[in-house]
Amino acid sequence: MTDPSATNLSLLSSAVAGVVARATPAIVSVHSHRSRASGFVWKPNFVVTADEALADEGEISIELSDGTVRPGKIAGRDHTTDVALLRIDAKDSAKDIAPIKISPGVPMLGSLSVVVAAERGVPAAALGTVSLVGGRWRSLRGGEIDARIELDVRLRHSHQGGLVLDASGDAIGMAVLGPRRVIVIPAATIERVAGRLETHGRIARGYLGVGLQAVKLDDGVGAMVMNVDKSGPSAAAGIRQGDVIVGWNDDKISGVRSLLQALGPDSVGSVAEVTVRRAGEPVRFKLTIGERPET
Template sequence: MTDSPLSSLSSAIAGVVATAAPAVVSVYSHRSRASGFVLKPGFVVTADEALADEGEVSIKLADGTARPATIAGRDHTTDVALLKADTSDLTPIKLSTTVPTLGALSPVVAAAHGMPTALLGTVSLVGGAWRSMRGGDIDARIELDLRLRHGHQGGLALDPSGAAFGMPVLGPRRVLVIPTATIARVAARLETHGRIARGYLGVGLQPVELDDGMGAMVMSVDKSGPSAAAGMRQGDVIVGWNNEKLTGVRSLLRTLGPESVGTVAEITARRGGEPVSFKVTIGERPRA
């Protein structure tokens, strides 16, 4: 008897889930539960948002055993956290650099109490690189149409061929996928440095509309920060950045990525209506 198309589809989905499941674990931290996956021997990736801020961390396997884990590093701006744990008998997942097709079916493999769980959704949006609300650079905008519980965050999103293209997380009113390119880049940095450095000016800024464009008013100044050292004061209005006219506060903040730390920014501003300029050596944002 020939299998029906629905039966063939079901078998295909079950097959790709079974291939990815050995890499997936549950992550326990304080009262929080999440999923995670083995990126490489000794290291597990999970969703930073689902990881508690304090308390012991452990991973739980499908056979019910728990193993202690330590936080190698976490980056709240991209929602990627890296754990160190004994994964000697677990299979690392091979991440794919491909971006899924809009409308494609996407199985998600997560874990509950260590046991693999499976969900099925649709790729509802595919777009270019974007910046998260917390300032993280995400390599592609991918959204899924499915119901994702808190504990499913940190699992694996698969394309119809079974390739893992990212980690599903809960965004504002939608399910987002942190793509593999972002995970690989951030995890490598976390393994080496424990955190992702971010540029720091040491000022609080408020957008203001000027007669000849947009500006950023300095509302507060960290007395020990880079801007204070350069002579910037509360009430100054930034109008230019590295010989370019300022287009807004967000555009300024976008320049403060990891590569900006230690560079010198030439800032033009107005103080009481008079032009002033500063050379600010961008610092590293202090740990929260």
């Protein structure tokens, strides 16, 4: 008599193997300088990978699922959301690379997930569970992530940039290493950021043109202006070195980080009302937020 539990386990095993097999044609290996990562074909000629795992210099090669290696170029990268977009440097690349459709869905807490990556061109997979699900959040670098999804799974450094599949086999995002945990960069964030990188080559960020240092005040916290870019927006508005920023658009600031988080892509060109303390007295300025220069 067949053991029902063995049958169920076999069915689960076959199901997991099936969803992995359907995803592997879109999985690639990315080699940049001395760094290796995984990635996936987002659109014909374009690969998405983890920015953190991508070297800052050197040539890039992309090994496809069929074993062929193509040169790649950086189309754009965003350090704040850990999304990098690579262009496959081959005229005929669109003919034999099938992009994978990523789903904007968010998995249920405790559900199974599979990370499909590549190790020197060979497909790799890891099975785990969704250990945390939350709403929109900001990374330590100020990037806006559309959903907080964490996985209980082991992830090698070279597997960053791999696809995360939910229990239905839908690709829901990209796996990256966060502080002491594996984080999923969700599909909504990838589509938004990669789309801008494809069009503009970079993600615009707001720029005040000042160096700031957090300071404690009797009634809260402030951001002291340590230096001023003479050609920047703050200098043009009249803000000086030694001023302490305490308010932003009629709200008290809660620290330097909260102030910098207000400088997202949509902030460029907008006008903000900034309140500073100068020699102990409040002074208000209207400041037009600039675009952070590339460095």
